[in-house]
Amino acid sequence: MPPSHPFDFGAVDPDGDGDTLHEECGVFGVVGVADAANFVALGLHALQHRGQEAGGIVTYDPEHGFNSARKFGYVRDNFTSQSLMETLPGALGIGHVRYSTSGSKGPTQLRDVQPFFGEFSMGGAAIAHNGNITNANALRRELIDRGSIFQSSSDSECIIHLMARSLQRDIPSRMEDALRRVEGAFSVVAMTRTKLIGVRDPLGVRPLVLGRVGDGWVLSSETCALDIIGAEFVREIEPGEMVVITPDGGVESIRPFRPRRARFCIFEHVYFSRPDSIIGGRSVYETRRQIGVELAREAPVEADIVCPVPDSGTPAAIGFSQESGIPYAMGIIRNQYMGRTFIEPTEQIRNMGVRLKLNVNRALIRGKRVILVDDSVVRGTTSRKIKEMILDAGAAEVHFRIASPPTAWPCFYGVDTPQREKLLAASMSEDEMRDHLAVDSLKFISLDGLYRAVGEAKGRDPERPQYCDACFSGEYPVEPSDQIEQGFRLKTAAE
Numbered sequence: 001m002p003p004s005h006p007f008d009f010g011a012v013d014p015d016g017d018g019d020t021l022h023e024e025c026g027v028f029g030v031v032g033v034a035d036a037a038n039f040v041a042l043g044l045h046a047l048q049h050r051g052q053e054a055g056g057i058v059t060y061d062p063e064h065g066f067n068s069a070r071k072f073g074y075v076r077d078n079f080t081s082q083s084l085m086e087t088l089p090g091a092l093g094i095g096h097v098r099y100s101t102s103g104s105k106g107p108t109q110l111r112d113v114q115p116f117f118g119e120f121s122m123g124g125a126a127i128a129h130n131g132n133i134t135n136a137n138a139l140r141r142e143l144i145d146r147g148s149i150f151q152s153s154s155d156s157e158c159i160i161h162l163m164a165r166s167l168q169r170d171i172p173s174r175m176e177d178a179l180r181r182v183e184g185a186f187s188v189v190a191m192t193r194t195k196l197i198g199v200r201d202p203l204g205v206r207p208l209v210l211g212r213v214g215d216g217w218v219l220s221s222e223t224c225a226l227d228i229i230g231a232e233f234v235r236e237i238e239p240g241e242m243v244v245i246t247p248d249g250g251v252e253s254i255r256p257f258r259p260r261r262a263r264f265c266i267f268e269h270v271y272f273s274r275p276d277s278i279i280g281g282r283s284v285y286e287t288r289r290q291i292g293v294e295l296a297r298e299a300p301v302e303a304d305i306v307c308p309v310p311d312s313g314t315p316a317a318i319g320f321s322q323e324s325g326i327p328y329a330m331g332i333i334r335n336q337y338m339g340r341t342f343i344e345p346t347e348q349i350r351n352m353g354v355r356l357k358l359n360v361n362r363a364l365i366r367g368k369r370v371i372l373v374d375d376s377v378v379r380g381t382t383s384r385k386i387k388e389m390i391l392d393a394g395a396a397e398v399h400f401r402i403a404s405p406p407t408a409w410p411c412f413y414g415v416d417t418p419q420r421e422k423l424l425a426a427s428m429s430e431d432e433m434r435d436h437l438a439v440d441s442l443k444f445i446s447l448d449g450l451y452r453a454v455g456e457a458k459g460r461d462p463e464r465p466q467y468c469d470a471c472f473s474g475e476y477p478v479e480p481s482d483q484i485e486q487g488f489r490l491k492t493a494a495e
């Protein structure tokens, strides 16, 4: 069984009611180092914010062949034991962390935990996938009809079966064949007995970077995981690029897909990536601070203090304070040590909800007009509770400023979002949300303001948007065909 502690995760969703967005995966791989598994474990630890429910590592060693370990829980609780790590020998390894998609797709089973492994006539291969395949249902039906036997409920397993059906003579070519059939978002890290492979989908929706450690090479979802192992950032894998890396240091770059205009996920800048990562040459922290600056320009308000909803609202709150001149204050303190103590929470503890994770700094709040800066509003339940805590502590006024535009559409590219009907912004205007949350004011950054904060001086190009922003705009860069088949309705011209 997966762990059932709803407040054990980085994001503030203490009730486990889906009132937050979750990146579903992080991937990491290394070749050309002694004890690759230790590097992979450290890399996954640095990527833990991208998925806390389960993780897995596969390594290859000529004497022992492929070895794997897949576990529920944190990397630090599983991949630190010497006895386990000794079962993962070799100089080549990949790993994966994943977030539970329970609620939308049911609880994860161990068989859903990646990396997935396939044995082919030319040798084995393991893959780890970040993203979401939007035609997975159709592919799965086709593959099952043709005799494939699926082991998991994961969309990513389609890639292994498509590789098995390819007639190409080597594994990288089989991967190319397989990924040409796949639609949606994929950043894949894979390995054979001798090669480390990284691929990004043609739009480059999810991130993937290349690094160098000693004589070895690293692939990682984010640069923060390069730092932890002392690796040097080399470059991003480009949208639509496949790199095939051999232990002797060769990095071959292949372009398997028809070129398309890149549409990186703009929400990685707002929320998903770690603030100490670099994306597209920009510091994520600096982008988030700049979002706060834009918010202060777009939605000024008279107040006494600016407080972040920790931790993800912090850089934007700093930017808001710097631009507005209103003092920054830590009006809400996050309990960093929640988690393992309450693996089996009682109903009484569950009902404490948000107070388990966040506490108001009462002495600071009393009598003040407070601006609260948060990263997003999803269902609104947590925002309401935080507002109540602030008012209970004696605040004179509460003004919410949100570092992303209203999230009115679900993501189908690797982020777990509630169904559209459950998103507050899907059915309410900004003013209606303000009344629903019962706050003195509520303002979201505009889509153009967000684009300016990520470095697009002229804002969003409506004809050729520079990023994926479908969860705000409803304009999906890849048609979510599985979801449409299941009844999802795309935005109409009138909306």
Ligand code: SF4
Pocket (backbone or CB within 6 Å): 205, 265, 266, 267, 268, 410, 411, 412, 413, 414, 415, 468, 469, 470, 471, 472
């Ligand atoms: S829909 Fe939103 S969260 Fe999903 S990839 Fe696009 S911008 Fe990112």
